[in-house]
Amino acid sequence: MLLTFQGYFKEGHFVPDTPVQIPEGKKTIVTVLDETANQNAEEMRRIKLWEKIFEEIKNCDEELLGEPERVHFRTPEEVDAL
Numbered sequence: 001m002l003l004t005f006q007g008y009f010k011e012g013h014f015v016p017d018t019p020v021q022i023p024e025g026k027k028t029i030v031t032v033l034d035e036t037a038n039q040n041a042e043e044m045r046r047i048k049l050w051e052k053i054f055e056e057i058k059n060c061d062e063e064l065l066g067e068p069e070r071v072h073f074r075t076p077e078e079v080d081a082l
Contacts, residue, residue: 005017005018005020009032014030
C-alpha cells in the first residue's frame, strides 16, 4: 500500500500538513516537487503559443476588407454587473 502525505521541509525536517505517524523502520520514499520547474514549463509553453500566433499573423496573406471596428473592454463594474 502507498500512502501520500503533503507538507514542506523546514530546517532539514519534513513537516506534514496534518499529523502523521510512520512506524519505525518502515520503508519510505520521499518525492520532492519542484514547483518552479512546473511554473517555468508552463510559462515557456505560453510563450511558444504566443510566438506561434505572432508568426501566423506575420505570415498571413489574407486581405482585410472594410474598416476595423473599435473594441470596448468592459470595466470591472460592467463585469460585476453581468
